[in-house]
Amino acid sequence: MESHQLTPDLSAAEWRKARRSGSEGGNCVEVARNLPGLVAVRDSKHPTAPLSSSPPEEWRLFVLETKAGRV
Structure with missing residues (x-):
């Protein structure tokens, strides 16, 4: 079976540095x-x-782990 990864629509993305x-x-x-x-x-x-x-939720956990120095 062939796998296709969907590209998210980012046209409305509000990017923040x-x-x-x-x-x-x-x-x-x-x-x-x-x-x-x-x-x-x-x-x-x-x-x-x-x-x-x-x-x-995954992003939130990543940020928490990074702030704690575990990433």
């Missing part, structure tokens, strides 16, 4: 949390490159 992203062009991450059932993440230096997405 992470507060800790530096102004010198280092590690810059943008997150869109306004999409129904989806949190999208992209590299702000390459906005048309492939991105990552996850359900909101």
